[in-house]
Amino acid sequence: xxxxxxxxxxxxxxxxxxxxxxxxxxxxxxxxxxxxxxxxxxxxxxxxxxxxxxxxxxxxxxxxxxxxxxxxxxxxxxxxxxxxxxxxxxxxxxxxxxxxxxxxxxxxxxxxxxxxxxxxxxxxxxxxxxxxxxxxxxxxxxxxxxxxxxxxxxxxxxxxxxxxxxxxxxxxxxxxxxxxxxxxxxxxxxxxxxxxxxxxxxxxxxxxxxxxxxxxxxxxxxxxxxxxxxxxxxxxx
Ligand SMILES: Cc1cc2nc3c(=O)[nH]c(=O)nc-3n(C[C@H](O)[C@H](O)[C@H](O)COP(=O)(O)O)c2cc1C
Numbered sequence: 001x002x003x004x005x006x007x008x009x010x011x012x013x014x015x016x017x018x019x020x021x022x023x024x025x026x027x028x029x030x031x032x033x034x035x036x037x038x039x040x041x042x043x044x045x046x047x048x049x050x051x052x053x054x055x056x057x058x059x060x061x062x063x064x065x066x067x068x069x070x071x072x073x074x075x076x077x078x079x080x081x082x083x084x085x086x087x088x089x090x091x092x093x094x095x096x097x098x099x100x101x102x103x104x105x106x107x108x109x110x111x112x113x114x115x116x117x118x119x120x121x122x123x124x125x126x127x128x129x130x131x132x133x134x135x136x137x138x139x140x141x142x143x144x145x146x147x148x149x150x151x152x153x154x155x156x157x158x159x160x161x162x163x164x165x166x167x168x169x170x171x172x173x174x175x176x177x178x179x180x181x182x183x184x185x186x187x188x189x190x191x192x193x194x195x196x197x198x199x200x201x202x203x204x205x206x207x208x209x210x211x212x213x214x215x216x217x218x219x220x221x222x223x224x225x226x227x228x229x230x231x232x233x234x235x236x237x
Pocket of ligand 1: 189209
């Protein structure tokens, strides 16, 4: 437990890295930590792209506006909110449940039904037509019933997926820190060009952040870390 807290408090956004090899094992560990983050409906609506070869890295760093952390990192992780993965994810979970004795037939059927409802609910339809109809239905329902508004329009879906993606990113950065490597999250990038570079579809994918991964340069000195006081960020009711 102390180790986790130590990694959280030690982590800094590192702006200059020195050349270092990131082993496959380490890479796997940080991605494993990332995917263990909680996600809405356990839908894990993201995909991480590991950019490790010199040529690809240089191209992506350029699209991060040549920022120093991107230019000097050993690898760049592009974290993408992926709203096109939902059907495959629920199918994957269903197959996983079917292969395990802990889940009764009733439980599997229940999950199957919930997943189907989720898919219908999350389908914006052509030009957001279904989303608009559903939005009015939920709005009316909400007049007399306590309920949350599900993400209906494509914009809402990306916002929804971004939350889970960002949590996975934080897990990745804490895990990296605990394993002795450093990171810098970046949202300074040309999303349109970077999306094209990675072959992403604007319909289903949105880049949430790029994480520079590497070993902090020995010559780099972080400025002291400032945070707003607790009372400015917490309300105790
Ligand atoms: C969503 C997000 C976007 C960021 N974008 C950039 C960036 O484009 N370039 C950069 O150098 N740092 C970026 N940072 C790092 C922040 O500047 C840094 O986390 C903040 O100043 C606090 O410093 P610390 O993480 O060392 O405590 C970003 C951080 C976050 C969470």
